[in-house]
Amino acid sequence: MPALLDMFSTGVMTKAVELMPRYYTFLADTFGRDGETYEDENVFYDYRKGKRTGMAPFVVPGTGGVTMNRDGYEVRRQGFFDIAPKKDINREDITKRMFGESVMGAMTPEQRAKKIMARDLNELRVLNQNRRNWMVRQMLLYGRAEARRFTNSGREAEPTQLFDFNFTNNYVPATKWNQAGAKIDYDMRQAYDLVYEGGGDVDVMVMGAGVFECMLEDTSFAKTLDMLHVDMGEFRTRYMGQGVRFLGVNSDGVEMYSDSGMFLNDNRTMEKEIPDGWIVVGSRRNKGIVIDHGPITKVEGLDESAVWKTYIKKEVAFRKGGGNNDIISTVLESRPSVKPLNVDSWAIMKVL
Numbered sequence: 001m002p003a004l005l006d007m008f009s010t011g012v013m014t015k016a017v018e019l020m021p022r023y024y025t026f027l028a029d030t031f032g033r034d035g036e037t038y039e040d041e042n043v044f045y046d047y048r049k050g051k052r053t054g055m056a057p058f059v060v061p062g063t064g065g066v067t068m069n070r071d072g073y074e075v076r077r078q079g080f081f082d083i084a085p086k087k088d089i090n091r092e093d094i095t096k097r098m099f100g101e102s103v104m105g106a107m108t109p110e111q112r113a114k115k116i117m118a119r120d121l122n123e124l125r126v127l128n129q130n131r132r133n134w135m136v137r138q139m140l141l142y143g144r145a146e147a148r149r150f151t152n153s154g155r156e157a158e159p160t161q162l163f164d165f166n167f168t169n170n171y172v173p174a175t176k177w178n179q180a181g182a183k184i185d186y187d188m189r190q191a192y193d194l195v196y197e198g199g200g201d202v203d204v205m206v207m208g209a210g211v212f213e214c215m216l217e218d219t220s221f222a223k224t225l226d227m228l229h230v231d232m233g234e235f236r237t238r239y240m241g242q243g244v245r246f247l248g249v250n251s252d253g254v255e256m257y258s259d260s261g262m263f264l265n266d267n268r269t270m271e272k273e274i275p276d277g278w279i280v281v282g283s284r285r286n287k288g289i290v291i292d293h294g295p296i297t298k299v300e301g302l303d304e305s306a307v308w309k310t311y312i313k314k315e316v317a318f319r320k321g322g323g324n325n326d327i328i329s330t331v332l333e334s335r336p337s338v339k340p341l342n343v344d345s346w347a348i349m350k351v352l
Helices: 010-019 026-031 091-095 109-142 184-197 211-217
Strands: 032-037 043-047 074-078 086-090 144-147 161-164 204-207 238-241 244-249 255-259 262-264 270-272 278-282 289-293 296-300 307-311 315-321 327-334 336-340 347-350
Touching: 010 109, 010 307, 010 315, 026 032, 026 109, 026 204, 026 255, 043 336, 074 336, 086 091, 086 109, 091 109, 109 144, 109 262, 109 278, 109 289, 109 315, 109 327, 109 336, 144 336, 184 278, 184 347, 211 255, 296 315, 296 327
Parallel strands: 032 289, 204 255
Antiparallel strands: 043 074, 086 327, 144 161, 204 278, 238 244, 244 255, 262 270, 278 347, 289 336, 296 307, 315 327
16 A cells, blocks of 8 residues: 655655745846755855956067966855744634635635645745845845844844955946936946946846936937837836836847835835835846855654754755644745855946
8 A cells, every 4th residue: 555645744845845836036036046055054166356357468489478367266165044934823723714715614624734834835935035035135235145043032133144245336426317417328338337347247227216217307318218118209118026117128238127126124124125216237148146055954753763854955844843832833944145156247326
């Protein structure tokens, strides 16, 4: 007789999470890409800032070559950040009719528990991806990866981990774009040049609130926009979800987006994903930020059968419960870390 499949086992729950459709977040998917999943507690990688340029030297015939320096880089070590949101299921959750369930409440408590767990796993995936999106945001705007650890009793005041990458590609316009005499096209190209000089590429630009409206008010700049997206004098935009809107293509062939999305930050207040008046320029084709994941080790089994088990996975789902209370928790643990392969491969501007 075949063995019964335990739906609540770590292996089955983790596989179910892997089979779920990928959750999309704009910044992480535009500027970041998935890296490796590591067995070690640290990741070692080659890091560089900018790109050295030059030309081959002339030499006297017969004297051999001239030794050239290699592009400078350094080997860095970086740890992983632990995230583990959980959802609790108590007796009241499974003995009452669920939202959307038949009015007569046809499901048993066990059936409700399975449905709630499936819904919780999906919500936990969204929470984890939102955190990765935030980590990419911190890298783009400030050039650092940081974490503050949460416990049941509260939040640590200082970062428990901080990796700073000496980000300096911050272009400051001489005249703000909402002031007379602004040079919008010139400023944009100066920011692009920062990226090109640093060894990066530019094919996408993401703007905070107010920037695009200011650009359209500048008649000299508006004439340079891609007229394929203009209909009877009105610029056609396309909403893409999560507060993101595709605005069109500028004269350099760079795709323009506005991002008015919000998130609940670690201080439990709402914050803009891209601050008002800010712009990020970089590449969707040659993504400069990599999201790696570290090993997840946990205890499985009880009492004499308890053992440590390590998973080399992006996320691991498991249950916690029992003891002196009637609560079962669903946990989705992940250990992401973000790193720039070249911290000069994007640039930011504050234009308003």
